Amino acid sequence: MTGFAGKAAAIIASAILVGAVGAGYLFSGLYPVGADVPHTRAVLWLLQTLRERSIERASGDIVVPPLDDPQLLLSGGADYNDMCAGCHLKPGRKESDFSVGLYPRPPNLAARVDGPGARHADEMQTARRRFWVIKHGIKASGMPAWGRTHDDQRIWAMVAFLRRLPELTPLQYQILTARKQPEPATDGPVSVGE
Ligand code: HEC
DSSP: OHHHHHHHHHHHHHHHHHHHHHHHHHTTTTTTTTTTTTHHHHHHHHHHHHHHHHHHHTTTTTOOOOOOHHHHHHHHHHHHHTTTHHHHHHHOOOOOHHHHSSSOOOOOOSSOOGGGGGGHHHHHHHHHHHHHHHHHHHHTBBBBOOGTOOOHHHHHHHHHHHHHHHGOOOHHHHHHHEEEEOOOOOOOOOOOOO
């Protein structure tokens, strides 16, 4: 009985000690939070596991619409170029200030192997994952939640475009991402912009 009580006391004491050391470290301000110093392995593992498990669970039930509609591809391309290429790059562009300076780094979505997402070889799962991430963003990473300002249709169009992006040459990219110019006015005032 005393042996058991002693053991229990020792376990509780060490738990309190570990907690106190952890709290001490947390409040000490010693952990480098700057984006130019990588996480320690343990913190990286923790954050990556948290992210991967969360995305997997949240995106599991999403129904993927047909993604080979050419119209979808075209509208997705223009949006991608305007809103995403600065961070996620495009054919012929290997780096940008965002892609270098952000931590975690935004994956190069124009490259054939696209970072953490590449592990998800299943195309449907990749589409679900991408839709969810684009719509909801990822906390404390620089990836915005585009669903706040864009409807599902526009997000699916970008998902459709992303499937083709790694195959595109810089010229094909330029053609697929061009916004349709407004018809030139034959009479009346010339409209400026969209
Ligand atoms: C300001 C920079 C920034 C912009 C702009 C941005 N993203 Fe991201 N995005 C990120 C970062 C950083 C990550 C990685 C987050 C992480 O690893 O936790 C990310 C992750 C992603 C992923 C997940 C990749 C994967 O499978 O892990 C997708 C898909 C994505 N972004 C698509 C887009 C699209 C589409 C747009 C434009 C509508 C966009 N992003 C705009 C920074 C950005």
